[in-house]
Amino acid sequence: MQAVESKSGLGRFGEFGGQYVPETLMNAVIELEQAYAFYKNDVGFNRELAELLKNYAGRPSLLYFAKNMTKALGGAKIYLKREDLNHTGSHKINNVLGQALLAKKMGKTRLIAETGAGQHGVATATAAAFFNMSCDIFMGKEDMERQALNVYRMKLLGANVHCVTSGTQTLKDAVNETMREWTRQVKDTHYVLGSVMGPHPFPMMVRDFQSIISKEAREQILETEGELPKAVVACVGGGSNAIGSFYHFIDDIAVELIGCEAAGLGVDTSKNAATVANGSVGIFHGMKSLFCQNADGQIAPVYSISAGLDYPGIGPEHAALNKSGRAIYVPITDTEAVNAFEYISKVEGIIPAVESAHAVAYAMKVAKHYTGCIIVTLSGRGDKDVSSIARYKGEVLYE
Amino acid sequence: MNKRFISFITAGDPSLEKTREFINVLASFSDVIEIGLPFSDPIAEGEVIQAANMRALKNGTTTVKVFELLRSVSVCSKMVILTYINPVFVYGYEKFFKDCNESGVYGVIIPDLPFEERGEVIEFAKKYNVHLITMIAPTSAKRVQMLAKDATGFIYLVSSMGTTGVRSEFAVGLDDIVKQIKIVTDVPVMVGFGISTHEQVVKMSEIADGVIVGSAFVKIIAEHGDNSALYIEKFVKELTIG
Known part of the structure; x- marks a missing residue:
């Protein structure tokens, strides 16, 4: 494939x-x-x-039916691919x-x-x-x-x-x-x-090492739902959890593949890391791909609340999937991600990484437009982000 | 000493006007002057040249302005641009090499463009008579002759592992690499990375056809800024004459 x-x-x-x-x-x-x-x-x-x-990382990871979210949002049945449950807490x-x-x-x-x-x-x-x-x-x-x-x-x-x-x-x-x-x-x-x-x-x-995410998810969804998902949603920095989530669905052309990139304070501001939205073709870090850069080819400073998505480029296979239209890439702002972070914590009892919250945020926006199921990859758990989200919200923590 | 000498400074550090002044000083002692076209993320550079790149970009140095400078300098030394592939790609390969030609640039060094990826660039370099300089490293091993065979202008032999910057030790076996190169080509072999003393210049010149000195000049500029010309002159004399 x-x-x-x-x-x-x-x-x-x-x-x-x-x-x-x-x-x-x-x-x-x-x-x-x-x-x-x-x-x-x-x-x-x-x-x-x-x-x-299997025995060290704890795979396969669960494909969890998010019942409360599904009910609250209406529309798509939402499944979460739980990479946050892996040993070390991420994909x-x-x-x-x-x-x-x-x-x-x-x-x-x-x-x-x-x-x-x-x-x-x-x-x-x-x-x-x-x-x-x-x-x-x-x-x-x-x-x-x-x-x-x-x-x-x-x-x-x-x-x-x-x-x-x-x-x-x-x-x-x-x-x-x-x-x-x-x-x-x-x-x-x-x-x-x-x-x-x-x-x-x-x-x-x-990609090969991460493709186990979609290999499992595809089998799991076929087993529980008896059909393929309408969409697979994952956050994209460099893009490893996203490509892992997409890979075994690439040939299933009816399955939408959606990558969520970090829009920081907004794609129209200077504070974002939305490479597909704002970037152009360049050659950097060993690869020809899309990068946030200026007219002289200087790599742009980027920003996201999420340290894992705060990167001015995207993997070359994503650049190709974007160009061919096989996958689409959407910007999600800090505010949307933080809202999703809090929402899924309260509604499902799952605290996601702020990176993964970008994918959750997109699902929250579009769930009602879908019938059938969508898979959202939770690339990691959010323990590491709790104090920075608290700071973002102006909470005082006594550590 | 009738060995060749290449000096390097970063364009726009501390300003393009000063770069012109430094070029004029270096020209009396240098067969080739390498001008660094600054890049935001120069992965082959050590801290000294990284910082120079940052200063130059902060000062508003752009590709267009560097070409303007090069067009207007008239020295006997050959002028070479050292930069990274992204600024060249984004400027447009054809336009870049055409501008090199029109500014009298002799060659271009692109550390992150290895032999295997030269294909998309070399045709434009050839079309506009600009040498795309070949780099050979201590780790090149079996690749040495493949790389050397296609080299034109000069060969940039990397003296040691790691990034640019002053150092006291160099890779062993450089003389063997030079011997291997000489079997397949007459193109001069210049040793660079880490050379900063007259003693090192003499030693490396015995092994190869000459040396490249960069970080040591850039360090002087970092220290003395606008007033560097005198210090550069004193240092380049020390290096080349002793």
Whole structure:
């Protein structure tokens, strides 16, 4: 099911993708590409990964019928794909276990990763602890402040957390710094990229590891409802939980695929991270894709209340799905996301990550226009966001 | 010393007028002057050049203005632009290389455009007679001759792992890489990344055809700003003459 992937180029999805990295890293990405090409078809590797996903990460994740929401909103039957219930609290573990296992097979002894909200950093630190590898996480200064709890979790897990003070001090800069670190010490180190972005083979490989979300969800919905959903809704930063949620539905052309990007204070303001709405084609972080940038090709500072969606680009496969029209991408503001965060907490008793709340917000807006069911991916749980949402709402917390 | 010398500074740091002044100073000592066209996220650069990129962008440096500057300088040194692929892509490949040609630019270095992705760019470089400079790294291994074979202008041999910036140790085996290169091409091999002393210039020049010095100049500019010309002159003399 290689819907939009070109076989000819270096991991191209139509015009998007590619391998735009410095020569210092070329052998590393080629080595990774070859190792992945081998292990993805290796029975032993797949058995080991399946075992880890089941007994360590806790898969399959539930496809939960949100009865109260469905009743309150009217229209669509709403199902939640509960990635928030995974070990470490988000979908990030799906990808990290795959990459860490691969790195181990390749003889690497050290994992490095960028993190925005801290979920990917926590997942990587967890895998490093599990596989007895050393671990360095790069995180923007601003994100370290708004996700202090996750910083401490990473430290507990034995990782070194490096504060990134360059540029906008958020996810984009954390990626820059992790790439720089990879060029410094490429031999024993694997860069566990956290999203479906970066140079080939990362967008394809991360998608494959995350596609378990839609593989399960498709089977689960057919089993409970006996029919496919009308739509699949997921939040998009780089886009790993979204592509994972979409992938096995891509060939089901009647199923709408909807990615929710962070509109911050609004798509018409200067404070947002809505790449599809406001971006244009560019080449950055190893890939040709869509980016928020100015007329000179300088990457724009972006903003979202959600550290995990606060990224000025989108994975190349999403850029291709957008171009072909197979998926659509809609902006959701901070206010809408925070409303959804509070709503689903009260109505369903589920506190979602503020990232995932962007997808919930869209479902709340459109549920009444649907008959049949829609699947909303809850990419992570919201414990990490509680204090920042409280601050946003002007609550005083005594920690 | 009749070895070649390449100096690097970032355009627009601290201002384009000062960049012109610094170019005039460097020209007496440099076979090639590399001008950094600033980019917001220069992933191959260490802290010193990252900060210069930020200063230059904050000062309103744009691609158009850098071409205006290059069109108006007249020095004997060859002028080369170092930038990242996104500003080139967004400006438009054809327009970029056409403007390079019209501004007398000898070559362009794009660290995040590896050999495998050159295809979409090289035709325009060739059409407008601009060298797309090949970079070779200590990790290039089996790729060295494939890369060197197609090189024109000069080869940028990266001295060490990591990013640009002053350092005291370089990768081992650089001389072997140069030997491999020399089997397939006569294009001069210039060693860059981390070189900041006369001693290092001499040592690297023994291995290769010359050296590239960047961060050390940019550091002077970070420190002395508008008054850097004198310090740059003193330093470039030290480096090249000793």
